[in-house]
Amino acid sequence: MSDVLADLRAAILRGEYAPRQRLVESDLVEQYDTSRFVLRTALTRLADEGLVELRPNRGARVREVSVQEAVEITEIRCAVEGFVAARAAERITDAEVVEVRALGAEMAAAVERADMVLYSELNARLHGKVRSVAGHSSATRILEQLNGQMVRHQFRLSLVPGRPSVSLPEHLAIVDAICARDPEEAERAMRVHLTSVLRALEDFAEKAAAPPL
Secondary structure (H helix, E strand, O other), rough: OOHHHHHHHHHOOOOOOOOOOOEHHHHHHHHOOOOOOHHHHHHHHHHOOOOOOEEEOOEEEEOOOHHHHHHHHHHHHHHHHHHHHHHHHHHHHHHHHHHHHHHHHHHHHHHEEEEEHHHHHHHHHHHHHHHHHHOHHHHHHHHHHHHHHHHHHHHHOOOOOOOHHHHHHHHHHEEEHHOOOOHHHHHHHHHHHHHHHHHHHHHHHHHHHHHOO
C-alpha cells in the first residue's frame, strides 16, 4: 500500500490530476497494479492529508484548495516553519551547511536562467532540507501535510512576473542565517519570507475577485 500511496500522492502533487478531477477506482487499480482494498486505503489516507475528497456514492476526486485556504495555511506555516528554521540553525552540521548552500546556489542559477519550473522544485527541496536538518518529526509531519495542499499555489506564485526576484533573496537570507548557526535570524528570515508569500497570495486573491474591466 505504501508504494501506491506514495505514487498517487506524487502524481497529484505533480499536477497529473487536475483539481476536482474524479479519481476512477477501476482506472487506478489497473494503473497501479493493485487491489481495490489497497487503493481505497490509499485514497482514505490522501483524504486525511487534504489532497483528496471522498464523496458518498460518487467516489473520490482531487480536492481544490481555494486561495483563501492557502492564505490560512501560510499563516500556520509562518509560525511552525519559523520554529523549524531556528531549530535547524541550532543543529546543522558542517556537511549539511555545504548541502544547504548548494541548494541556494542552484536556486540563484535557476532564476538567472529564468527556469521557473526548476526554481519551484528547488524551493520545495530547500524547505524540505530545512525540515530534515531540524529533525523535529511532529513539525515535519504538520508541514508536509500543509505543503502538499499548497503545492499548486506555490507553483503559480513562482510564475508570477517578478516574484522570483523577491523570493530568491528571501530564501538566500534563510540559507545564510541557518548556515551561520543563528537561530534568531533564521526564524526571522523564514517569517519574513512566508509573510511575503502571504501578501502575494492575498494580492492574487484580490485580483481574482476583481470584476473584469
